């Protein structure tokens with residue numbers, strides 16, 4: 001009778017096990033069967049109470065995100081209707097939560113009168129991360145369970161709570177030690193409720209969710225978040241919904257929530273964020289790597305170089321409980337690197353994210369060495385030494401000598417050819433690029449660079465490990481700068497050139513931050529160091545020599561010792577942490593433009609947007625055509641998670657699809673014609689973009 005529900009009886013209890021692999025997403029088919037199971041239990045006089053649980057699966061990851069936008073979203077029973085049916089039963093219902101109760105999954109649990117969770121369960125309302133608000137009662141029932149202030153914080157952050165914390169807050173009534181005793185514990189609770197003649201639903205602990213909050217609490221909250229929300233729709237809708245929980249009776253609040261949820265669901269921002277949700281999962285699917293690909297065990301990691309990147313990289317593994325050996329050239333460098341790591345952990349302790357015992361446990365997982373022999377038992381070695389091919393090749397020759405067979409040998413290079421590094425070893429199949437982003441212990445992006453010879457199991461192992469350490473891995477082929485930095489080049493080049501043509505660095509940055517980018521190009525270069533950018537250009541002088549204007553202003557700043565924030569001036573002047581426009585930079589740009597014969601003019605914000613963004617998009621499309629990126633969504637993930645592109649715009653290529661590919665192409669062609677030699681040199685439409693437009697495609701894919 002049921003295919004997604006295991007229905008059974010245990011004396012006076014009906015046990016309803018949800019079984020929609022892998023995560024019990026509440027799609028239409030499961031909702032229909034659950035509604036039927038509830039009806040069956042309600043109608044059976046022998047059943048006195050119900051226990052809802054995930055049958056050999058997590059409790060529920062919420063509404064089926066893949067259904068959004070299709071007719072199934074609201075097909076009856078809709079999720080809100082199902083939960084109202086559940087809530088109206090006159091028999092107690094206990095939710096037994098194992099694994100996760102997220103979004104609609106937690107809303108399902110809250111529609112039950114009682115909740116038991118196993119100790120490692122995670123609960124939360126992450127809808128906001130999808131540009132949504134909880135739409136099946138979350139904004140109304142959570143405030144009634146934990147109070148409006150706490151509910152607002154949980155709903156706006158999308159943060160997951162551990163079961164213990166959920167219990168403390170009153171979101172969960174009982175805790176089970178582990179998954180194995182969860183169902184038993186939930187059944188015992190249900191029997192207790194029956195023995196006590198407890199009501200089907202207990203009274204709400206916070207029947208007046210906003211009691212005690214100032215009249216202006218919600219307005220003041222919204223005012224504080226204006227710049228952080230930056231025009232995003234969902235946070236404002238979520239706030240309005242939670243506020244209404246304090247003003248309206250439940251039924252009216254639920255009706256309002258529905259309206260607001262529909263608005264969020266229809267928004268372009270939510271569509272963009274849902275695109276990224278699926279992109280993250282899709283990025284793990286790699287040609288040549290299957291579920292059956294055997295993984296190499298990784299019990300110990302070695303990191304070579306304890307500088308800016310090495311230390312952060314090492315912390316990732318230690319945070320996941322994997323011991324790390326750090327190797328350096330000199331003892332002082334090791335001491336410095338380790339001291340920095342300790343300092344980072346101490347900051348986490350000060351912020352309450354870690355306790356002193358955890359700090360000691362993590363530090364105990366590090367060991368240091370100057371001797372390559374100590375790397376013999378490492379399963380993965382990550383090199384993070386200076387960005388110099390000869391030095392890296394020398395390191396890999398040594399690794400080839402000392403490492404055990406099967407060890408994965410990785411380089412954190414940001415630009416160099418992984419194949420040329422692999423070529424100096426007798427085991428190129430074990431060599432791979434692992435391009436972490438700075439700060440490596442914080443940034444979630446990890447570009448995994450697949451060399452020509454990289455073995456599928458080495459790739460599969462690093463993909464899985466990346467997930468284990470909380471990264472978002474994206475596979476890239478080998479080319480200068482891989483996906484992210486290669487796209488940065490034309491984007492930043494246009495920004496630099498625009499300043500010679502008449503824009504100011506602040507104007508360019510403003511256009512980009514108005515679009516939602518975390519930082520403009522010039523603020524970013526000032527932060528990264530103008531000297532660093534200069535050194536990268538030095539290694540490419542031959543390739544850029546044909547354009548005398550190329551990053552000329554940045555070179556001139558370098559020559560004047562204006563290295564950016566660290567030297568107090570760069571494209572901007574700095575007064576402490578405050579960034580100020582600098583007339584000297586404009587004067588320098590004018591002078592350079594004169595020398596180069598560039599006619600300065602008023603530059604419109606639109607031109608800045610189009611030239612920077614279209615060239616970024618164009619390069620992404622070219623990377624796709626070359627096969628460096630496997631899919632356009634991978635490129636979106638790289639720019640959202642590594643370069644501050646606003647997630648709610650879905651990434652640069654998704655954004656291009658929304659703008660229209662025709663518009664991007666005609667924009668590039670237009671500037672190619674109007675910008676003279678410069679336009680002809682650099683503004684070349686990617687052949688794939690031309691083919692897509694000619695074929696009338698709206699989506700960016702290989703054709």
Ligand code: 3HC
Nearest residue numbers: 023025061062063064065066102103104126134135136281
């Ligand atoms: N809907 C549809 N598919 C989902 C899903 C959901 N809510 N949650 C997970 N999946 C799918 C994934 O796409 C993936 O599919 P694939 O194997 O075909 O790629 C599969 O389930 C496994 O997911 P993960 O790879 O992410 O597995 P993990 O074990 O790493 O993580 C998880 C599991 C923590 C549940 C994570 O998937 C997750 O965070 N899911 C989303 C939770 C969420 O955002 N829920 C809110 C949904 S919106 C909602 O409920 C609206 C309501 O208020 C009306």
Ligand code: NAI
Nearest residue numbers: 305306307308309310328329333384385386387413414438
């Ligand atoms: P860094 O200069 O801070 O650290 C490099 C460390 O390597 C130094 O401590 C040095 O003593 C050590 N080292 C040099 N040669 C060595 C050798 N032969 N054996 C052992 N140790 C050696 O440099 P950073 O910034 O950490 O960069 C390291 C690598 O990471 C480079 O390839 C760089 O391109 C890459 N990278 C850097 C990013 C950044 O933002 N800094 C971002 C992504 C990648």
